[in-house]
Amino acid sequence: MLTRLDRQYGSAVRSVWGSVLGRTGQSWSDLQSWRDADVRAFQRRTLPVILAGERQVATLTAAYLEQLYKDVDGSARRVKLDLDAVTGAFLRGVDPVDVYERPFKEVRAAIGNGVDLDEAVERGANRLETLVKTDLQLARTHTVREVADDMPRFEYTVRELQGEYDCALCMIASTQRYHKRNLAPIHPGCDCLVKTVTADYDPGQVIDGERLERIHDLVEEALGKADRGGRAVDYRKIIIANEHGEIGPVLGYRGQRFSGPDDINLPT
Template identity: 45%
Template sequence: MGEALQTALTERYDTLTGSLRERVLTFVLAAFDSLPAYRDADAAAFLERVLPVVLGVQQQMGQVTDAYLTAMLADMLGTTTATAPATSAVAEQLRGVPPATVYERPFVQVRTALSRGHDLADAVHQGRTRLLSITETDLQLARTHAARGAMERGGAKFYRRRLSKTSDTCALCVIASTQRYRVAELMPIHPGCHCKPEPLPGNRDPGQVLDEQLLKDAHAAIARDLGASDSGGRAPDYRQVIITRQHGEYGALLAVRRQNFTGPDDVRPA
């Protein structure tokens, strides 16, 4: 079928995953906003109501991603690889931390803000923002874990990051989208990232740079904003601008050099 089928598959996948994201975020934020208070009892009620829905949507995200990539690879390679059941990781495997612990963090954020003198409205806003970031990140983790399994099973060796057409895209993702990656490497993410993995046909390494023009445009934007640019990454030192680091829960994480994140060895087993 070729390009026409692949375009149709991608559009359908984007519609489904966009709908999943919108529905779960609306539900989770509405549940948080409707709480009478943000004490321990309220947190417990919130978790009881929200966690089953969140975990179910994460599973759906993994299953939809698996089906999408299996169909893409079948068309690219001319195979009939079957979709494996439930290839997505369980919630605890996404971060290495129990989901209840993760979704209690917005309430910790509220209490911390109050202890630092913020008024209640601002403290709740901070907790809500934390909840939004957590939920979005977990959806992306469900996507990336399922994607790696589907691509490995389908025989893909390399993939690229495809930028989202429906959300703002940061410079980190733009530059990363010009590169090819090996399937064995989990796709780097950052909180709020909506990029999706797209397998590259064939087993031959296409080379590191896939989109030379976009990469040049990104360098030009960096020169405009930082005052200097260099295709060799020397002035300014691009290692100080964009790198990949390991986050204790997310795994591979796109980040700027001066941000400090918890490493895998710093997160205690649950």
């Protein structure tokens, strides 16, 4: 159940997301062309905005975790977080300059495949939005990993749904527990809260079996078939954590493979 602190934190993070996405999207729309000469000008304008957003998300997340920890340990020391270690190039291990050239490559590739300019530019805008959403979410999950390591009484993390509508990936993931040492799996645009948990024992991977079964039932209703024995469809394995070369674990489907940094197409 979401607490007042959860709601305040979620609202603050969504505000940052809205501001950064709005400003970067407007910068893209303001371009008169999408040639090589426009790339650097666009990056000079937008990369500082994105980095500032990442740092805001990281700071909000650290403060949120600090308050959660104080609730279980009143003597806990203040959180110390190196913002440079959870933002910018550290998120992917790739220079943001290279990352944010990809929307322009998307445009050129589309045109090369015979797509008209308007559609190509729209594809580039969608790629930009996915990149920004991913980096803002990575700032949060990397901060959770860094901060939780210094909080010994927090043993696990769980995903708390907070959107009006939540994708099936997140809904299933919210019934699982994750070890705090593992980066919380994500998908671009995910707005789930990452909650830290104190525990004297390992509750097992599934922490809400009843809800998980209800989700399976809904999947069955949507698909018109089910096979809990795993011979035709094993819905318990629909969601897994795939390793993406740059951004780490990403929520996806069993059998999905990433051939490179451009090979990702998940719900936003």
